[in-house]
Amino acid sequence: NRKHRLAYDVERVVQEHLTYVREEISDGWDLIHQEGEMKVYRREVEENGIVVDPLKIFHSIKGVTGHEICHYFWDYRYRMEWETTLDSTKIIEVLEPDTVIFFQMHKRVWPAAQRDSCFWSHIRCISNSEEDQPTWLVVNYTTPHHLAPIKSPHVRLVANVALICETIINEPPLNIQDIKRENIECKLTYVAFVNPGGWVPSAALRSVAKREYPRFLKRFTSYVLEQTRDKPILF
Numbered sequence: 192n193r194k195h196r197l198a199y200d201v202e203r204v205v206q207e208h209l210t211y212v213r214e215e216i217s218d219g220w221d222l223i224h225q226e227g228e229m230k231v232y233r234r235e236v237e238e239n240g241i242v243v244d245p246l247k248i249f250h251s252i253k254g255v256t257g258h259e260i261c262h263y264f265w266d267y268r269y270r271m272e273w274e275t276t277l278d279s280t281k282i283i284e285v286l287e288p289d290t291v292i293f294f295q296m297h298k299r300v301w302p303a304a305q306r307d308s309c310f311w312s313h314i315r316c317i318s319n320s321e322e323d324q325p326t327w328l329v330v331n332y333t334t335p336h337h338l339a340p341i342k343s344p345h346v347r348l349v350a351n352v353a354l355i356c357e358t359i360i361n362e363p364p365l366n367i368q369d370i371k372r373e374n375i376e377c378k379l380t381y382v383a384f385v386n387p388g389g390w391v392p393s394a395a396l397r398s399v400a401k402r403e404y405p406r407f408l409k410r411f412t413s414y415v416l417e418q419t420r421d422k423p424i425l426f
């Protein structure tokens with residue numbers, strides 16, 4: 192039986208991401224940026240002359256767990272502290288404790304019209320028995336909503352974004368409570384399928400994306416490190 196009206200959609204999109212995240216980077220993906228542990232890949236795709244390049248970022252961050260990374264990514268309370276490309280974000284509906292709908296105004300990228308977005312956002316822990324640590328993930332997926340009317344001149348973004356995290360415990364001590372932050376590492380995969388929802392100059396959009404995605408992920412992961420530094424580890 193259904194938990195809420197979007198439960199089937201959420202399940203379908205989560206399973207899709209879990210299927211594709213394991214897919215190796217095949218040909219057709221270009222490595223467009225590499226910085227430390229972060230590797231940024233992009234496929235060049237246009238739909239009706241609109242750039243809809245899929246983005247896939249692999250990164251590993253020492254000192255935090257996948258649960259902590261997903262918690263700070265999903266919880267809207269922290270969003271404006273790390274998201275520098277938003278003018279505003281607000282929850283417009285809570286479907287269940289781990290599934291909300293939020294409305295966002297994105298900063299205008301000249302000369303394109305300003306974008307807004309309306310996503311359902313779902314956080315989930317997937318504990319597979321054999322591996323010691325569970326996988327945590329967040330999915331942000333465009334959905335229409337009566338409290339997020341599309342108003343000109345704003346253009347509604349269409350996006351399907353996932354952050355999928357594994358937690359590695361290096362040199363695990365005998366008992367779990369002795370684990371320190373230097374023993375833990377989060378390996379994350381970030382995928383973004385963003386359709387700007389209307390025409391944007393291809394070259395401009397590609398250069399903004401190439402600059403902004405790495406910057407955004409670097410700033411976000413630094414923010415989580417600083418927020419969790421002296422807190423107990425959240426497995």
Ligand SMILES: O=S(=O)(CCO)c1ccc(-c2ccc(C3CCCC3)c([C@H]3C[C@H]3c3ccccn3)c2)cc1
Pocket residue numbers: 274276277295297300303306331348350352383385386387391396399400403404407
């Ligand atoms: O990870 S999230 O779910 C976090 C919740 O906020 C996410 C991240 C990024 C976007 C987004 C939104 C708009 C644009 C473009 C389209 C036309 C004009 C702006 C872009 C492209 C340009 C790339 C970009 C990447 C990162 C940050 C900003 N800009 C990306 C949406 C959701």
